[in-house]
Amino acid sequence: MTNMIKKSDFVLNSYMKSNDLRATYQILNTVIPYGFLWFFAWKMAAISIWFLPPIILLMVAFSIRCFSLMHDCGHYSLFSSKKVNRIVGFFLGVINAIPQYPWSRGHAYHHKNNGNWEVYRGPSALISTEEFAKLSPLHRGIYQLLRHPFMLFPGGFFYLVIKPRLALILGTVDFIKHLLTCLKQDFGMGLSGIFATYKPKYWYTTAEFWDLLFNNICVVGSWVLLSRLFGLGFFWSVYSIVMTCSAAIFICIFFVQHNFEGSYAHKTEGWNYLLGAVEGSSYLKLPAILNWFSADIAYHNIHHLSERIPNYNLRACHNANAHLLSNVKVLTIRDIPDCFQFILWDAASDSLQSIESFKRSEIQASQVVDLKV
Numbered sequence: 001m002t003n004m005i006k007k008s009d010f011v012l013n014s015y016m017k018s019n020d021l022r023a024t025y026q027i028l029n030t031v032i033p034y035g036f037l038w039f040f041a042w043k044m045a046a047i048s049i050w051f052l053p054p055i056i057l058l059m060v061a062f063s064i065r066c067f068s069l070m071h072d073c074g075h076y077s078l079f080s081s082k083k084v085n086r087i088v089g090f091f092l093g094v095i096n097a098i099p100q101y102p103w104s105r106g107h108a109y110h111h112k113n114n115g116n117w118e119v120y121r122g123p124s125a126l127i128s129t130e131e132f133a134k135l136s137p138l139h140r141g142i143y144q145l146l147r148h149p150f151m152l153f154p155g156g157f158f159y160l161v162i163k164p165r166l167a168l169i170l171g172t173v174d175f176i177k178h179l180l181t182c183l184k185q186d187f188g189m190g191l192s193g194i195f196a197t198y199k200p201k202y203w204y205t206t207a208e209f210w211d212l213l214f215n216n217i218c219v220v221g222s223w224v225l226l227s228r229l230f231g232l233g234f235f236w237s238v239y240s241i242v243m244t245c246s247a248a249i250f251i252c253i254f255f256v257q258h259n260f261e262g263s264y265a266h267k268t269e270g271w272n273y274l275l276g277a278v279e280g281s282s283y284l285k286l287p288a289i290l291n292w293f294s295a296d297i298a299y300h301n302i303h304h305l306s307e308r309i310p311n312y313n314l315r316a317c318h319n320a321n322a323h324l325l326s327n328v329k330v331l332t333i334r335d336i337p338d339c340f341q342f343i344l345w346d347a348a349s350d351s352l353q354s355i356e357s358f359k360r361s362e363i364q365a366s367q368v369v370d371l372k373v
Contacts, residue, residue: 034063034066038230041055059242097161097243099208115276132358164219255340
């Protein structure tokens with residue numbers, strides 16, 4: 001059925017209009033409570049640490065919502081102005097400790113190639129069955145371990161807290177090496193020549209570098225100020241938990257909305273953008289409160305049909321086009337653990353596979369060879 005559907009069949013344009021008043025309200029009802037929770041946690045910790053778990057749980061939820069709204073800014077959909085989206089997105093990026101502009105450019109690449117697994121293998125850098133077959137038993141075990149759901153937690157902390165700082169440090173060191181090499185080869189080379197011949201490894205454009213630099217200045221500066229305000233021990237204990245858990249949850253949500261049984265996982269030849277959106281993205285049915293904290297990103301198939309639809313219009317757009325979405329994969333919270341088994345891409349069948357199914361195929365193939373022998 002999906003092969004017969006065209007994008008023009010969907011009602012999308014009327015839902016692409018941004019509402020600045022609604023967007024402003026979303027920012028206020030997210031950032032203000034999140035800031036208040038920090039002070040409330042600080043005060044409650046002075047009475048008893050047993051007051052902290054429910055407060056931290058709420059802080060994690062609001063951190064996720066901050067990230068979701070930042071995501072909308074990256075698509076220039078939250079506000080009608082591109083400039084306002086960039087400014088607010090940068091601010092939300094500081095809250096989540098991640099450079100928003102470089103992140104959004106990488107995320108745009110995902111949207112452009114969703115379902116084309118020859119080009120984009122998801123946030124977990126999945127490999128093909130052919131590549132997996134060439135690995136030694138040790139490296140197969142390491143591959144599985146690094147993509148186990150429990151690795152979302154250390155991976156989440158690294159993704160938000162460490163990786164952006166590391167990118168700036170390594171990028172700076174790399175540029176200094178290039179600078180010294182240029183001066184050694186031609187001491188009279190000017191700065192314009194040095195910059196012109198430099199090919200950065202940790203950012204793609206000058207705009208990405210500046211966003212990375214200013215994000216790091218603001219984030220590290222906020223760490224220093226908040227450590228002085230709340231106390232080093234309290235701040236880093238709570239901050240580490242909030243950042244780790246919120247990152248783990250939104251990476252998990254992103255993963256299951258593309259990695260599931262029957263997901264459209266095509267090679268470049270014959271790849272179809274519409275199929276990638278409708279059959280390569282799931283609809284994750286969540287309770288209303290979780291939809292609010294995740295800014296309705298669970299309507300992921302609609303989001304991939306048009307990333308310019310702001311989060312506050314996704315549900316209505318989904319309902320308006322429900323008759324065209326019969327092939328969309330519907331998932332519930334109970335289905336999430338099963339999605340993590342699909343960590344291999346099989347190019348021959350254009351599908352995602354589990355390690356177990358790959359091993360069965362491998363055993364069957366060896367048995368056929370033995371019979372022939």
